[in-house]
Amino acid sequence: MNKIIRSLRAMAMALAAITAVCVTTPSALADKVTLKDGRVFEGQIVREEFGYVWIKTTVAGVPREEMFSVDRDVASLERDSATPAPAAAAATPADPEDAEETLLPKKPGEVRGVVLTLGDRANNMVGVYMVANVLEEVIPLLEKEIGTDHTGVVVMRITSGGGYGMEVQKISDAVHNEFKKRWRTVAWIETAISAAAMSAHCFEEIYFTTNGNYGACTGFYGSLDRPVEGLELEESLAQMERISSRGGYDTLIMRAMQIQQPLSATVLPTGEVKWYGDATSGEIVVNRAGEILTFDHVLADKVKFSRGTADTLEELTTLLGYKEINWVGKKVPGVAWPISRAEKRQMDFRKQVKSDEDNLNSWYNLYQTNLGVAQGMPPAQRGPWLGKARSFLDKIKNMIRNNPAFARNLFGGRKEFQEWLKEQERIIAELAKK
């Protein structure tokens, strides 16, 4: 029932948006807070507790939340009869951001698109923050948001300085086998270094930002004096040859990013680009002898590795060949594209991983400390300490549940993590028994 009401409200708001230049939440089907100073706020009352009321309004299409003291500020408070009263203080307040957004049916010829961020400036390590499973997870959401008729556009905005090579194949498979089959899927590169560039190399369409960069894919084991060599290096080169063919790129390009392969190119009059495995045969020096290749937008444009450079969604829309794309999602101040539900999941995932990563050391130490205290206690007094130890163990479990890549990165694999977990639970159970 509530879902239907929300759908009606969304529809009413959409209609109002068409007819009004300066849109505020329409008075029909809305809550209203009238202040003693005469101001009136219309929208949805989302919370009411401690003598305060929070109302979500929309000003010029931008949602904002206002809060007032009922005693001090509010003259009257009118609820839309269809709107249930907000939950009491003890109940979990409804998060308006979680409200189901109902999209209107597609109009003929309408193209819908979303921007999914793979990494952001602060949290971007491949295999930790940029993982295949959270991309795969949002496919059903995307099917709802931009449809299943193959007209949808998915832009993957990549901002990552690299990470675990182990994740490359998984991300590449997810993009190539799942996304590209359903939607026009393109990469929009701000920073794609190392494993991030390798993950992006299966996109046929790569666009850059003006400050974008892409490459530097040399593998190494954490320390600068430990490159990937021998059989592992050959396997990595072979893997990237296969991935290069997915994106339609000459294998020399990725090779120059991995192993100091000199590279030059000539753009033929036909528009085709001919690549040379040295720095002299082609008219354009792409990678000097001895260097590792990283593209900037100028070089990537010159040798047609990039399809174009865009800094705004409008510029990207034009480069994609459309006059208009309905970019699905909510406009949020400070973000250059609307946040779809699929994108919100990417953002929430990274936020959770960041929190987990920050706290992991602490949780592990406190788990060990509480377990140690319990071991030193007489059996009858261990309960509270074991309870605390278990709570920290649960946090570690939840962390792995949110991001299974942690199990691989920290324990060597899910199986190894499960074994470790089983052993810890056995220790706790033993201590609880005695």
Add this chain to the structure above:
Amino acid sequence: MTRRNSPVLGLLSGLLAGAMVPLMLMPAPAAAQNSTAASKKGTDVLILRKGTVLTGTIESETATAVKFTSDYNGLPFTTEYPKTDILEIKRGAAAPAGGAAPEQATPAPASLNVKVAEDPPVEAASDKTRYAYVTLTGVFGQGISQSPIRKAMKDAVSQRAQVIVFELENTWEQRGGSETKEEKRDIEARFDEFHRAEEILDVIGKELPDMATDAGMEPPRVVFWVRRAMGGAAFFPLMSKEVYFHPEGRVGGIGNLATMLKGHERVVEKQISLRLKRAVGWAHLSGYPYAEDLVRAMTQDWYVCSVKFENGRPVLFEGLPTNPGEELLTDDAKEGNRDTIDQIARHTGNDVLILNERNAKLIGFSKGTVETKSELLAALRLDRAGVDVGTRSERDMTDWRTGLDRTMARVQELWREYAEVRVEGDWEARRRARSTQIQKLEALKAIFRQWGEGLDPYQLAPLGIPIGGDGTPDLAIIDNWIEKIRMQQQLDRR
């Protein structure tokens, strides 16, 4: 392929090593006791915006924050809450009207989060260009840092500034005592500050246009007037479309990219490549047509760069000059070409490019040389046709710098007080001592949350304050300490 020496795996090995450390807690294996006498519960109530309700005692109150003592499991804790986080304060009978007397001895540094009444929009005739003049001075990464710049930009946008003029003069000194400070030499370089510079470049190059768009206005023009931009600060003018120089202005101090990393050649080349192209990427925002040549010349001493002129326009190219009309900017720094001590002392070396007013103008990077602010405004045609709406933005930067100075002193004081706490005596004395330890650590955390990005890690680390990988205080470790103190108290027997 398993990369076992990754940072995350390093974390695990740290964890496992931690597990081997014997438990350093009180020896008495007694049941945990909740202290009923742990603290006298106050009658003041704080209602936080996020919904938390705290009952306790207001210890002190300033214009911007409330120091509040409550308890957790019988252990009192004191935390300073910014007033912006507080919805309402309900004062108990014990509290004097108006709250506790504002703390005098150690006033809280001005908070950047505190919402004060916004300056009213500066009124100006519609034909005047609205500009904000913002001065960036101090040590790069300390006095010049992303949070105050972000706030200054927000304030400039709220004043609908059409132009933002940065006057830039960063401190470029040897590390050392106040008596031994002297300017760094040209051969000393800090390309490694690029990572930190990117955090600030993001604010100016990305966030500012987004803020403007959200406010329904065109992104402001950004102008840099350079007195000194050395080390990480050099990347700011490199990304700007309009740069003016002071007659003694210099941009550089980033010439160690080719030499700062050691390791296997292929891996080092990867690291150089990604850093170089990230820096070049930012320089592309300036629209300067030879961004890569310019950045290579400024960052790598082997790169030979010259300038020629085509139809009167400067063109940078790799290689030596081939005719008298061309000019060498940087040589290959090999053998006889290595800068001499004479050249280094007189700033005339050419192993790496350090931009000055002459060569910057020669290569078309500088729009002009001006000696004073009024000359700059005249050059920008803002002297008569412009109105400065950036008073608030400028104050944001000043507040940050003065706040940082006070904060470092407060950190040292709190840390000393924390270290001086002795947990001894009877149970009540031990409880009080631990409570004091927690209070000091919580106070430090509150400071670090607000000021951490600007505090000098080289001053903090010798004190014993844990520093994280990003160079700021590691709050998770401090949280761990607090938790352990709480556990010690729970294990302590009367």
